[in-house]
Amino acid sequence: MSSHTATLAGYLLVLALGTGLNALAHRPASRLPTLAAVFTRIMHSRTGRIAVVAWWAWLGVHLFSK
Amino acid sequence: MTAPPARVRRAVLTAGLWPMARGLGHPAVMTLVLGAVFSYLANDTVRAGCLLAVGLALAWDRARRSFVRLSAAAGESTPRTSCRAAVLSKEPAGRRRAAMRRLRVPAVVAAIAYSLVVAWFQRYSWPATIAVAIPAAAAVLIAWRVSADSAAEPERLTRTGMAAWALIGVGAAAWELTALALQPTLGTDSPAHPTLSYLANPILASVPGRLAALLGWLALGWYLARK
Numbered sequence: 553m554s555s556h557t558a559t560l561a562g563y564l565l566v567l568a569l570g571t572g573l574n575a576l577a578h579r580p581a582s583r584l585p586t587l588a589a590v591f592t593r594i595m596h597s598r599t600g601r602i603a604v605v606a607w608w609a610w611l612g613v614h615l616f617s618k
Numbered sequence: 619m620t621a622p623p624a625r626v627r628r629a630v631l632t633a634g635l636w637p638m639a640r641g642l643g644h645p646a647v648m649t650l651v652l653g654a655v656f657s658y659l660a661n662d663t664v665r666a667g668c669l670l671a672v673g674l675a676l677a678w679d680r681a682r683r684s685f686v687r688l689s690a691a692a693g694e695s696t697p698r699t700s701c702r703a704a705v706l707s708k709e710p711a712g713r714r715r716a717a718m719r720r721l722r723v724p725a726v727v728a729a730i731a732y733s734l735v736v737a738w739f740q741r742y743s744w745p746a747t748i749a750v751a752i753p754a755a756a757a758v759l760i761a762w763r764v765s766a767d768s769a770a771e772p773e774r775l776t777r778t779g780m781a782a783w784a785l786i787g788v789g790a791a792a793w794e795l796t797a798l799a800l801q802p803t804l805g806t807d808s809p810a811h812p813t814l815s816y817l818a819n820p821i822l823a824s825v826p827g828r829l830a831a832l833l834g835w836l837a838l839g840w841y842l843a844r845k
Contacts, residue, residue, distance in 0.1 A: 554810070555800075555810045555811055556809055556810050556811075556812060559793075559797050559810075559811050559812055560812070560817075562793045563790075563793065563814070563817075566786060566789055566790045566793060569786055569789075570786050570790075573782055573783065573786060577779070583776045583778070583779060584776070584778070584779040584782065585773075585775040585776070585779040585780065585783070587783065589773060589775060590775065590779075590780070590783050591842070591845055592773065592845055593772055593773060593775055594646065595842070595845045596767075596770075596772040597646075597767050598679070598683075598765045598766055598767050599641075599644055599646050599647065599676050599679070599680055600646045601761060601765045601845075602646075602672070602676055602679075602758070602761045602762055602765055603646035603647065603649065603650055603672070603673075603676060604646070604842055604845075605757050605758055605761040605839075605842060605843075606650060606669070606672040606758050606761075607649070607650075607653075608754075608757065608835075608838060608839050608842055609754035609755065609757055609758050610653070610665060610668070610669060610754075611835065611838075612750045612753070612754050612832075612835045613665060613668075613747075613750055613751055613754050614665065614815065615741075615750075615815070615818065615822060615831060615835070616736075616739075616741055616742070616746045616747070616749075616750040616822075616828075616832075617742065617746060617747035617750050617751055618664075618742050618743075618744070618747045
């Protein structure tokens with residue numbers, strides 16, 4: 553397996569784990585929080601809300617700007 | 619007017635520095651500071667500076683609010699008390715969501731129009747930089763201006779659940795940073811160890827790809843603003 557494929561596999565594994573965890577969290581009576589619930593909890597505070605918005609801003613600037 | 623004694627100045631400085639240091643330990647602030655460090659290491663000085671500035675401003679903001687709370691608890695009736703009221707006011711999420719519901723159609727039209735124009739700009743060109751930096755900076759400034767600690771009791775999340783999500787987040791960050799570290803230099807892309815940005819390059823090279831990415835970015839921003 554080339555290192556390119558291995559790196560891609562790592563990203564896909566993380567994506568699969570996240571998707572799986574979110575699916576588990578959506579089951580009735582699950583004690584796991586959904587990703588949306590985690591974000592709601594983080595953004596419950598002013599600090600968390602501004603930090604999340606700053607990361608969102610960074611993402612756009614990182615992808616498109618000099 | 620005489621300057622306060624050195625002892626008083628030291629006490630004030632210490633009282634301000636300790637909450638500031640504690641503010642830097644807040645997980646949300648730490649992610650920004652760490653992001654700034656890695657951006658700097660990747661020769662991305664401007665974005666590193668922006669992340670660091672927001673992180674430090676948030677640490678200062680937490681220190682200031684902590685000071686205001688202490689002052690209020692001590693019964694000081696100062697203008698800071700009204701500042702506290704503003705910071706902790708119930709700028710209700712419900713009202714914000716209702717306003718956003720009313721704005722949904724014009725916002726969608728504006729987002730499509732914006733994306734259709736900006737998608738034609740070459741990545742990393744000055745027009746693209748300015749066109750993306752303006753809404754990004756505006757969003758942070760608006761969030762700074764209107765965000766308040768929610769007065770509602772936060773939903774209780776299980777430690778196991780939070781730990782599981784934290785593990786996935788840290789795992790993703792560690793994998794991305796490993797790929798970054800295995801590049802020939804931190805500023806040089808490597809097909810053998812692709813970062814997420816590198817993987818996004820083929821998509822963002824075309825106008826339709828940039829259009830989709832811009833729409834996705836704006837939709838994510840809208841979703842976060844509703845939270």
